[in-house]
Amino acid sequence: xxxxxxxxxxxxxxxxxxxxxxxxxxxxxxxxxxxxxxxxxxxxxxxxxxxxxxxxxxxxxxxxxxxxxxxxxxxxxxxxxxxxxxxxxxxxxxxxxxxxxxxxxxxxxxxxxxxxxxxxxxxxxxxxxxxxxxxxxxxxxxxxxxxxxxxxxxxxxxxxxxxxxxxxxxxxxxxxxxxxxxxxxxxxxxxxxxxxxxxxxxxxxxxxxxxxxxxxxxxxxxxxxxxxxxxxxxxxxxxxxxxxxxxxxxxxxxxxxxxxxxxxxxxxxxxxxxxxxxxxxxxxxxxxxxxxxxxxxxxxxxxxxxxxxxxxxxxxxxxxxxxxxxxxxxxxxxxxxxxxxxxxxxxxxxxxxxxxxxxxxxxxxxxxxxxxxxxxxxxxxxxxxxxxxxxxxxxxxxxxxxxxxxxxxxxxxxxxxxxxxxxxxxxxxxxxxxxxxx
Amino acid sequence: xxxxxxxxxxxxxxxxxxxxxxxxxxxxxxxxxxxxxxxxxxxxxxxxxxxxxxxxxxxxxxxxxxxxxxxxxxxxxxxxxxxxxxxxxxxxxxxxxxxxxxxxxxxxxxxxxxxxxxxxxxxxxxxxxxxxxxxxxxxxxxxxxxxxxxxxxxxxxxxxxxxxxxxxxxxxxxxxxxxxxxxxxxxxxxxxxxxxxxxxxxxxxxxxxxxxxxxxxxxxxxxxxxxxxxxxxxxxxxxxxxxxxxxxxxxxxxxxxxxxxxxxxxxxxxxxxx
Numbered sequence: 001x002x003x004x005x006x007x008x009x010x011x012x013x014x015x016x017x018x019x020x021x022x023x024x025x026x027x028x029x030x031x032x033x034x035x036x037x038x039x040x041x042x043x044x045x046x047x048x049x050x051x052x053x054x055x056x057x058x059x060x061x062x063x064x065x066x067x068x069x070x071x072x073x074x075x076x077x078x079x080x081x082x083x084x085x086x087x088x089x090x091x092x093x094x095x096x097x098x099x100x101x102x103x104x105x106x107x108x109x110x111x112x113x114x115x116x117x118x119x120x121x122x123x124x125x126x127x128x129x130x131x132x133x134x135x136x137x138x139x140x141x142x143x144x145x146x147x148x149x150x151x152x153x154x155x156x157x158x159x160x161x162x163x164x165x166x167x168x169x170x171x172x173x174x175x176x177x178x179x180x181x182x183x184x185x186x187x188x189x190x191x192x193x194x195x196x197x198x199x200x201x202x203x204x205x206x207x208x209x210x211x212x213x214x215x216x217x218x219x220x221x222x223x224x225x226x227x228x229x230x231x232x233x234x235x236x237x238x239x240x241x242x243x244x245x246x247x248x249x250x251x252x253x254x255x256x257x258x259x260x261x262x263x264x265x266x267x268x269x270x271x272x273x274x275x276x277x278x279x280x281x282x283x284x285x286x287x288x289x290x291x292x293x294x295x296x297x298x299x300x301x302x303x304x305x306x307x308x309x310x311x312x313x314x315x316x317x318x319x320x321x322x323x324x325x326x327x328x329x330x331x332x333x334x335x336x337x338x339x340x341x342x343x344x345x346x347x348x349x350x351x352x353x354x355x356x357x358x359x360x361x362x363x364x365x366x367x368x369x370x371x372x373x374x375x376x377x378x379x380x381x382x383x384x385x386x387x388x389x390x391x392x393x394x395x396x397x398x399x400x401x402x403x404x405x406x407x408x409x410x411x412x413x414x415x416x417x418x419x420x421x422x423x424x425x426x427x428x429x430x431x432x433x434x435x436x437x438x
Numbered sequence: 439x440x441x442x443x444x445x446x447x448x449x450x451x452x453x454x455x456x457x458x459x460x461x462x463x464x465x466x467x468x469x470x471x472x473x474x475x476x477x478x479x480x481x482x483x484x485x486x487x488x489x490x491x492x493x494x495x496x497x498x499x500x501x502x503x504x505x506x507x508x509x510x511x512x513x514x515x516x517x518x519x520x521x522x523x524x525x526x527x528x529x530x531x532x533x534x535x536x537x538x539x540x541x542x543x544x545x546x547x548x549x550x551x552x553x554x555x556x557x558x559x560x561x562x563x564x565x566x567x568x569x570x571x572x573x574x575x576x577x578x579x580x581x582x583x584x585x586x587x588x589x590x591x592x593x594x595x596x597x598x599x600x601x602x603x604x605x606x607x608x609x610x611x612x613x614x615x616x617x618x619x620x621x622x623x624x625x626x627x628x629x630x631x632x633x634x635x636x637x638x639x640x641x642x643x644x645x646x647x648x649x650x651x652x653x654x655x656x657x658x659x660x661x662x663x664x665x666x667x668x669x670x671x672x673x674x675x676x677x678x679x680x681x682x683x684x685x686x687x688x689x690x691x692x693x694x695x696x697x698x699x700x701x702x703x704x705x706x707x708x709x710x711x712x
Contacts, residue, residue, distance in 0.1 A: 092460055110461050113462065114463055206656065206659030206661070259565070261570055261659075262547075262660070395461055397679070400677075401678065412571065
């Protein structure tokens with residue numbers, strides 16, 4: 001039995017310990033470890049870790065021209081899901097930082113509708129908007145306002161092995177014109193290498209990526225997901241054909257590894273990078289990585305526009321990232337000054353030549369110095385100009401969920417293309433109905 | 439405690455009675471049980487519930503069978519017992535996300551080690567697409583969960599075994615009871631409270647931390663075949679931003695786990711303790 005006095009002392013110490021712990025947790029944020037420079041305006045910009053170097057170069061020059069502004073770069077989480085969650089949490093809580101948010105091309109309508117972004121109509125003027133690809137600007141526009149400035153543009157391209165294509169007896173410098181041409185060439189290489197090398201590889205895992213791929217097939221077949229009058233038309237015959245083709249690639253034509261239905265983006269790229277596929281559909285970065293020094297595919301690959309369906313168009317899904325201003329930012333004027341600087345022709349050009357990603361301004365793709373370094377850029381621009389956008393709607397993320405689930409069911413054979421697309425159309429209509437404009 | 443635990447719980451319950459979609463902030467309002475009706479009439483919810491209960495059920499049974507066997511085995515004295523005890527703990531020491539990704543690469547059809555071994559042994563001709571069908575995917579996930587969590591189960595059960603009084607066994611041997619009889623009449627009844635506590639922890643763990651396993655592994659695919667409830671709630675909250683519906687599902691989840699907990703605690707009872 002513990003003596004009463006000792007027990008009393010124990011409780012006093014325990015309570016004091018708990019209280020001091022609690023107090024230190026509460027006071028912690030008020031006394032941050034690093035001091036803040038009170039005189040300078042601090043701007044926070046969030047961006048991808050791998051873009052830090054070129055962006056730091058731009059940002060340093062900006063700071064030299066604006067000595068009263070201090071720019072802090074935040075690293076985004078590596079996956080889009082986490083990035084979206086992080087921003088959704090910060091912005092819905094009304095945080096004032098980051099001042100400039102780095103957003104995916106499918107996020108502006110949702111973020112604008114939620115009231116998280118500052119409209120840029122007066123700042124990002126129509127003459128400037130014309131310098132960017134139409135599809136990008138369309139994706140930034142919602143409710144009659146424009147919400148972000150493109151930072152870099154991306155789109156789906158076809159990458160192929162020139163050596164293998166030549167081996168198969170085709171012209172190595174020309175991509176297949178139609179999807180069936182690609183299937184034919186792919187089947188040829190499978191025959192020739194006894195199944196060692198696949199004809200085609202793309203990510204068909206249950207992720208946003210499969211929606212991007214589908215968009216390319218359906219628009220390439222002259223179909224649409226939601227038409228101009230907001231009718232859901234994804235389950236039109238063109239759409240069903242497109243979805244059926246995705247299934248056939250695996251199960252009928254057998255040009256793509258069946259396990260592609262479990263591949264996320266990088267896993268599909270590894271199959272191509274590991275030399276096990278002739279054709280690959282990916283974003284522009286994959287071509288860059290294939291050509292980097294030390295890559296076994298260096299000099300053996302070429303990139304070009306994606307094939308189309310007969311009578312259709314060479315559709316590419318528009319992707320890319322953009323800069324928007326946080327509505328609760330305390331330094332909106334300065335944030336705009338930074339965005340304007342980053343997106344200027346000269347600053348963008350410098351970053352491109354430093355090895356940054358593809359630019360957003362159309363003119364940069366055909367700039368003399370850029371083309372000298374990257375001769376394939378004009379063909380990218382050709383692809384991107386026929387870019388299509390996923391539905392520009394605040395509830396796109398919920399729609400994307402429905403779409404990726406049903407598409408995944410098609411490619412794994414769980415549902416037929418027609419049934420799945422009908423379910424998808426029902427799901428999309430239900431979501432559209434839930435959304436009521438203010 | 440109250441701040442960290444009560445406030446979020448009450449907030450979640452409140453949200454579940456409200457229409458709340460962050461993308462339409464102007465449409466807020468109390469809607470009573472509307473969200474609950476929406477959730478209980480949504481086939482995706484029932485699919486998720488069914489998958490979660492199946493997953494949790496098999497995981498708990500599997501790791502219990504394996505874990506009790508392991509605990510009984512390492513309770514014996516033999517040379518190298520210490521090393522075995524340490525080795526058994528290794529899977530549990532790894533973070534679930536790491537385990538999930540590691541196994542995902544091992545199960546990769548093109549580059550994975552599992553298909554490579556099976557093909558070398560001549561057991562299969564073509565590589566198996568482990569994550570291609572719903573059935574294969576969910577059972578693969580269950581296997582990984584059992585692999586990773588059985589050490590925890592065996593540790594708890596071992597602790598329970600080690601406090602069993604040895605004199606009872608001696609008395610039973612004197613009375614002529616064989617090993618099986620000793621196990622049934624002495625070990626099991628005295629072990630029961632520890633087993634039930636272990637099952638309780640394991641059930642709650644499997645229910646809640648299935649997210650850590652499934653998200654990196656299949657993201658809920660193929661289709662929705664591995665969409666466990668925590669993943670479904672995460673999607674509703676963070677992708678769709680429909681806080682009202684998400685909170686409803688979260689509350690339902692909490693109630694289900696609560697029912698399990700009450701059931702187990704009642705089963706232990708006071709009589710179970712000697």
